[in-house]
Amino acid sequence: MIEEQLLATGPADLPVPAQRPGLLRRALRQTRGRIGLGVLLAVVALSVAGPWIAPHSPYDFVAMPFQPPDAVTWLGADNMGRDVLSRILNGGWILMTMALSATALAMLAGTVLGLVAGYAGGRTDAVIMRLLDVVLAVPERVLVLMFVSVIGANQVILTLATGLVFIPSIARTARAATMDIVRNEYVEYAEAIGMSRWQLLRDEILPNVTTPLMVEAGFRLTWSIGLITGISFIGFGTQPPTPEWGLMINESRDGLLFQPWAVVAPILCIAAFVIGVNLLADAIARAAGRTE
Amino acid sequence: MTAVVDVQGLCVRLSATGEEVVSDVTFSIGRGEILGVVGESGSGKTSIGMTLLGYLRKGAEVSAGEIRVDGTDMRRAPEAELRRMRGAVVSYIPQDPAAALSPRLTIGTQLAETLSAHGRKGRDAAARIAAMMRALDLPDDRAFLRKYPHQLSGGQKQRICIGMAFLLNPAVVMLDEPTTGLDVLTQDSVLRTVRRLCADHQVAALYVTHDLPVVAGVAHRVMVMKSGHIVEQGPVAEVFARPQHAYTRELIAAAPDISCRHHFGRAVPAPATATSPAGPPAAPVLRVVGLDAHYDRRQVLHGVALDLAPGECLALVGQSGSGKSTLSRTIIGLHNASAGAIVLDGETLANLARDRTPAQRKRLQYVFQSPFTALNPRRSVAEAIAAPIRTFGETPDRTRIAELLDMVSLSQRVASLYPSDLSGGERQRVAIARAMATDPDVLLCDEITSALDVSVQAAIVRLLKSLQEERQVSMIFVTHNLALVRSLADRVAVMQGGRIVETGPTDRVLDNPEADYTRLLVEITPSMQPAA
Numbered sequence: 001m002i003e004e005q006l007l008a009t010g011p012a013d014l015p016v017p018a019q020r021p022g023l024l025r026r027a028l029r030q031t032r033g034r035i036g037l038g039v040l041l042a043v044v045a046l047s048v049a050g051p052w053i054a055p056h057s058p059y060d061f062v063a064m065p066f067q068p069p070d071a072v073t074w075l076g077a078d079n080m081g082r083d084v085l086s087r088i089l090n091g092g093w094i095l096m097t098m099a100l101s102a103t104a105l106a107m108l109a110g111t112v113l114g115l116v117a118g119y120a121g122g123r124t125d126a127v128i129m130r131l132l133d134v135v136l137a138v139p140e141r142v143l144v145l146m147f148v149s150v151i152g153a154n155q156v157i158l159t160l161a162t163g164l165v166f167i168p169s170i171a172r173t174a175r176a177a178t179m180d181i182v183r184n185e186y187v188e189y190a191e192a193i194g195m196s197r198w199q200l201l202r203d204e205i206l207p208n209v210t211t212p213l214m215v216e217a218g219f220r221l222t223w224s225i226g227l228i229t230g231i232s233f234i235g236f237g238t239q240p241p242t243p244e245w246g247l248m249i250n251e252s253r254d255g256l257l258f259q260p261w262a263v264v265a266p267i268l269c270i271a272a273f274v275i276g277v278n279l280l281a282d283a284i285a286r287a288a289g290r291t292e
Numbered sequence: 293m294t295a296v297v298d299v300q301g302l303c304v305r306l307s308a309t310g311e312e313v314v315s316d317v318t319f320s321i322g323r324g325e326i327l328g329v330v331g332e333s334g335s336g337k338t339s340i341g342m343t344l345l346g347y348l349r350k351g352a353e354v355s356a357g358e359i360r361v362d363g364t365d366m367r368r369a370p371e372a373e374l375r376r377m378r379g380a381v382v383s384y385i386p387q388d389p390a391a392a393l394s395p396r397l398t399i400g401t402q403l404a405e406t407l408s409a410h411g412r413k414g415r416d417a418a419a420r421i422a423a424m425m426r427a428l429d430l431p432d433d434r435a436f437l438r439k440y441p442h443q444l445s446g447g448q449k450q451r452i453c454i455g456m457a458f459l460l461n462p463a464v465v466m467l468d469e470p471t472t473g474l475d476v477l478t479q480d481s482v483l484r485t486v487r488r489l490c491a492d493h494q495v496a497a498l499y500v501t502h503d504l505p506v507v508a509g510v511a512h513r514v515m516v517m518k519s520g521h522i523v524e525q526g527p528v529a530e531v532f533a534r535p536q537h538a539y540t541r542e543l544i545a546a547a548p549d550i551s552c553r554h555h556f557g558r559a560v561p562a563p564a565t566a567t568s569p570a571g572p573p574a575a576p577v578l579r580v581v582g583l584d585a586h587y588d589r590r591q592v593l594h595g596v597a598l599d600l601a602p603g604e605c606l607a608l609v610g611q612s613g614s615g616k617s618t619l620s621r622t623i624i625g626l627h628n629a630s631a632g633a634i635v636l637d638g639e640t641l642a643n644l645a646r647d648r649t650p651a652q653r654k655r656l657q658y659v660f661q662s663p664f665t666a667l668n669p670r671r672s673v674a675e676a677i678a679a680p681i682r683t684f685g686e687t688p689d690r691t692r693i694a695e696l697l698d699m700v701s702l703s704q705r706v707a708s709l710y711p712s713d714l715s716g717g718e719r720q721r722v723a724i725a726r727a728m729a730t731d732p733d734v735l736l737c738d739e740i741t742s743a744l745d746v747s748v749q750a751a752i753v754r755l756l757k758s759l760q761e762e763r764q765v766s767m768i769f770v771t772h773n774l775a776l777v778r779s780l781a782d783r784v785a786v787m788q789g790g791r792i793v794e795t796g797p798t799d800r801v802l803d804n805p806e807a808d809y810t811r812l813l814v815e816i817t818p819s820m821q822p823a824a
Contacts, residue, residue, distance in 0.1 A: 185660035207670035
């Protein structure tokens with residue numbers, strides 16, 4: 001009799017493994033997630049295919065400065081008479097590469113620091129977090145400006161500086177999530193069998209903190225776009241004649257009244273990119289909050 | 293005796309799927325009577341209790357039947373009427389008092405709220421609260437009422453919840469596993485309070501639990517539930533002595549009882565192990581000498597000494613805070629000892645697991661209390677079992693994992709599943725397979741069945757016994773459940789306040805306890821056998 005009992009609760013009727021839909025899939029079940037992904041894909045597609053489909057070279061002077069839109073220059077010309085549409089199409093991937101690299105850099109460093117701080121605790125934790133607090137104490141924009149003005153105003157420095165200023169917030173997220181996980185008995189078990197610390201962080205902890213980190217990554221990507229275009233706008237990032245969206249706004253702002261497209265077009269592109277990423281990140285955050 | 297609660301043909305179903313979780317349940321409770329409802333997780337016992345309050349969790353609905361509480365038809369009563377009745381006519385005592393009390397309000401405020409919600413305020417209310425505190429054996433001075441829940445012990449918190457439930461002299465009280473999280477001493481005092489209050493105030497009580505001995509001690513009648521159906525109902529003594537239904541017999545067979553050894557369905561009595569008092573004592577495989585341990589400045593272990601013979605099962609018992617978990621964690625190397633030594637087969641072990649040799653770590657394995665946090669949710673069962681093998685530098689092959697799954701009676705299909713796909717009992721089996729993967733000499737089990745249903749607990753205990761017999765694993769089994777000890781352990785060590793107060797063969801310690809503390813523990817452990 002008890003045998004039947006055992007079987008009923010034991011191996012006989014195992015539940016069919018419920019394939020839980022992944023985080024991204026759950027995010028895409030929401031309208032905001034789908035719109036976000038749609039907008040993002042459109043901007044990315046335009047930026048990737050841009051250089052091939054651009055009607056003109058982004059550097060050639062094809063019209064009069066501030067030429068309004070016509071048959072040759074669909075969005076008109078900028079302050080130097082270059083085709084706005086071609087510059088938009090060529091400029092996207094530069095911004096995207098910078099924003100993605102900065103975010104990836106910050107994620108990598110922030111995650112490692114946060115995991116180590118959260119797992120080790122004690123003095124290691126204190127040293128890491130206080131150092132990061134120093135970075136956090138200075139406003140992001142001011143810190144990035146400091147780097148690019150002291151070391152050099154170019155794309156690489158701007159990307160590195162942007163990555164650096166985002167490390168503390170990512171590290172904080174990773175640390176908080178890690179401290180929750182460390183209390184679990186499976187981490188204690190791994191310690192009791194003497195699993196190496198590196199292996200423990202990689203196999204036992206990291207897979208369990210990816211959800212909050214993915215959410216964080218989405219928001220950091222949004223912020224880095226704003227930061228990079230902002231710094232480029234005031235002339236400390238990408239240098240002319242590179243067709244970068246933030247820089248383009250600055251270059252053509254004198255003609256805002258008689259050739260608004262030279263300014264409005266890059267603004268719309270940046271806005272679409274930011275809104276797309278943000279909606280998607282928000283959907284991921286909601287999906288994560290709902291089930292885990 | 294007039295029935296205060298009268299339930300006829302009650303059915304509850306989930307609105308989404310139409311699945312019936314309670315089917316055709318009929319019962320009644322008279323004034324001053326306590327009805328125990330027993331059954332395993334998911335048997336619908338809590339849902340039945342909640343319908344008495346005119347409440348069901350989201351997604352469930354009463355689809356048929358009649359519920360009368362003190363003459364009121366709970367299905368048809370308007371919401372305002374239900375609100376008036378809850379607390380005043382029918383009240384509720386929750387499972388987890390820590391979650392039921394608001395951490396930001398003093399207990400005095402929370403008790404007064406119960407009264408003011410029903411229009412009683414001022415001097416009369418204060419006098420009532422003071423009287424209730426005296427009835428609960430709690431201090432009735434203002435200083436105590438100004439305390440916050442976190443300043444009280446678990447038993448005190450549960451008594452406050454009981455007080456809130458009885459404050460308005462209700463006709464019916466519904467208790468939802470109110471002693472599950474409490475240790476045996478606290479459980480005993482809480483149960484006595486409940487029994488006394490029900491008798492004094494002539495309250496009808498519905499006591500929901502999965503613990504059969506508790507029902508035997510507290511209830512007048514018992515109702516056994518299985519998947520939403522009543523399988524048997526009757527006076528407690530009658531049902532436990534002569535169970536009519538097969539399922540009741542199974543439950544009783546699965547429930548360990550302190551008064552006799554259960555073999556959990558085994559026909560053959562467990563063979564006496566090498567450590568029977570008669571045999572020459574074998575050299576201990578594990579020896580703990582004068583162990584001290586601290587949490588910050590507070591000393592939690594005071595010179596603990598233990599011997600564990602090869603193939604022996606030693607039960608470590610004591611109430612919460614007695615230091616039994618700290619002791620097992622110190623042995624495995626997760627907690628730092630401040631004095632003393634742990635000797636494994638003649639080798640003195642380093643304090644922390646990391647500083648021990650791989651061979652030593654391999655021989656000493658640990659199974660944790662909670663099946664829900666002991667396994668990494670992102671690792672499949674096969675990966676979980678392979679982890680210790682890999683850590684000790686071997687390559688886990690399929691046959692080894694299949695063999696381990698087989699050892700804990702899990703099907704091979706489990707290998708590719710994740711912990712979230714498994715039940716609590718299955719997860720605990722995986723945790724045992726993982727511990728057995730290194731072929732240990734000593735297995736430490738920390739309250740590993742406390743989160744499981746009785747039949748699952750019985751199956752796990754059977755598994756441990758077979759591992760002990762077939763593989764000669766020595767075991768330290770930490771528990772606060774003396775009933776389980778009788779059926780599982782060869783020897784018992786009783787802990788109190790960080791010291792071992794008594795050790796000896798199981799039957800001797802439980803039948804003729806020497807220490808006062810052991811005697812107290814044995815006396816208050818509820819039993820299904822009529823008091824001898």
